Amino acid sequence: MTSTTWAVLGATGFVGSATVARLQADGQTVVPVSAPRLASGAHTVHHLLEQAHRLESVIDYLAESFAGADVVINAAGLAAPNQTHEESLLGANALLPVLVALAARRTSVRRVVHISSAAVQGHTDLLDETATVRPFSPYSFSKALGESALLKLRRDWAAQPGSPAITVLRATSLQGSGRRTTARLARFASSPLSSVAGNGSAHIPVTSVHALAEFVSRVGRHGEALPPVVLQPWEGATTGSVLRDAGRREPRHLPALLCRLVLDAGFAVSALAGNRWHGVLRRLEVTWFGQRQVRGWAEEHDAVPEPRISEVLRQAHLAAGRG
Template sequence: MSWAVVGGSGFVGTAVIEALAAAGIEAHTVPAPRLATEARTAAALVAEALRYDVGALGTALRGHDVVVNAAGMATPSGQDGPDLLGANALLPAVVARAAAGVGVQRVIHLSSAAVQGSARMLDETTAVHPFSGYSRSKALGEQALTALDPADLSMVILRATSVQGHGRPTTASLATLARSPLASVAAPGTAPSPITSVGALADLVVTIGRHGAAVPDIVLQPWEGLSVRTVLEAAGGRPRLLPAVLCRIAVTAGFRISSLLGGRLDGQVRRVELLWFGQDQVAGWAADQGLVPRARVRDVLARAGRGDWAGR
């Protein structure tokens, strides 16, 4: 098999390239075109993708069996704007259209579980509840792909959860927070945390691309087994247990203040909510098929806490 990774030089793309090399699979990095758009509906995004000249991108993807779209703007606190929408909402449809036109067999688009917002349970349905500019852009990207529905192309949306690894600022920030006096969780601290590793995500991408049978339209990255408390402990912290009622009041107040500011603090408040309360998720397709990647986020957090990055 021959693979192309759009955005293969980025944080996730680099991990995918490494996982493919470890599996003995030929892979090529394809730079992502820089796109910007004002389109804010799936129909408008599809119309723009159909007008876009995919000639150069199609040439770069020609001859590959699997294409991974690992490109995009990973800015959870980012505001709505043409660049964010272009990278996260329009680009997926452009990549799928280019891939379909040159005979690619499967496209794996890396989305985010953030599209489901604070839903009680993350799942693999098309239901989305975006709460920020970033999550809205990722949700629009999924909806544009569903609306585009290119013929003769297996199109898989892989929803990554909170991905951690070497080189990611959020991982360094999490390790710093874990060792600070601010480290805390809502009692009793046993809620599942959707914290995962970039290595496990990359392995899942390889598994999906190589899977000979049909793959669902949406696949959720599996949970790696940590609770909100053990996440901070793995990074070297000793989190305090705070009353859950007070934590919920603080989060609600935070979102109300953010609303008065036009939603500019939604991303930050949501991160605090995840830190305290975590989020549960379904086992999903990977677990049903016995294809859950090896869990390694505990080691990633431990290395981040020690400042030791000898590998992913």
């Protein structure tokens, strides 16, 4: 697809700003679009779509903003894995994507790429590009609900000419300059607590925001039909390499059985408290054990971005004053 104009929601955010910079470097015209602040109490796709169709003024605003765009990138949302305020999360991560799709349908937009999160698949051993989701926290539930609603719209519109093609792009654990998650990772990796389960060779879906931005550009410019879901490809990181790059030291190697027992106990306590600490425990689980992912659409279509994760984590180490 040769695109002349891209509308990008969330263009000033962490993911959005990197995406805009990449698109402009690729010679694309970019129109930033401000994302409206929304709240929702919907917990099913049916109720979410009902609410979205009632928000005519928001759809009109977005449709006017998308006028003349070929591709819409939704990089907006609430990236707050520890937040428990469900209405804000659902508004930003579930309701907004639906409104974006409805507005795009009223214009000449040909493709909508919604940037979601691999967190929707939760504790699965293997991240993939299926519609299967296993949310484990308010954040991952909000992202999963948004995905499910968009995929329903995609199915409903499949036989209707003129409807935009919708693709969900699942980003993995993103790292980059200025992100608190990356700064925390650098501090952890530099501390005596830095540790992995076993020998540290497990694959881990930790990637750079630069690679995501490049992948978004490649997906949006792809000249053929896209699948419903594409997964950001693995950038070559392992549980050990991430901590070595971010901490410039070798992490402790803990017995895998001990790590599993600690996590199982933690999840049990968290469950008694209404899953209060599931997000933190899940991040620790991935830090220790990693998480594999399929070779998917990116590998099949030669769309794997340049690996930048080692560079980003080493810069984070320096930025933390631990050079």
